[in-house]
Amino acid sequence: MNSVELIEVSIGGKRYKITLNERFSAxxxxxxxxxxxxxxxxxxxxxxxxxxxxxxxxxxxxxxxxLFKKMP
Incomplete structure (x- = not known):
């Protein structure tokens, strides 16, 4: 998978391109x-x-x- 991917989404009738960079796991x-x-x-x-x-x-x-509270 490339380190950067582009998705497109339409919100309220307007189209947006959103970049998913390497900070997002596969x-x-x-x-x-x-x-x-x-x-x-x-x-x-x-x-x-x-x-x-x-x-x-x-x-x-x-x-x-x-969980942290239960740790010694």
């Missing part, structure tokens, strides 16, 4: 492409996806904090 790039590449997305749906991701990260952080 697994992450595949998930992003599956979710967004060449798709039409309503702005509210994009916002909901973002909020859900924030909640997932917060849940993971809470779990990590609990």
């Amino acid at each position: 697994q992450t790039r595949a998930a992003i492409k599956e979710s967004f590449h060449n798709k039409e997305i309503a702005p509210i749906d994009l916002f909901k996806l973002h909020l859900n991701k924030i909640q997932e990260i917060a849940d993971l952080n809470t779990q990590l904090e609990q």
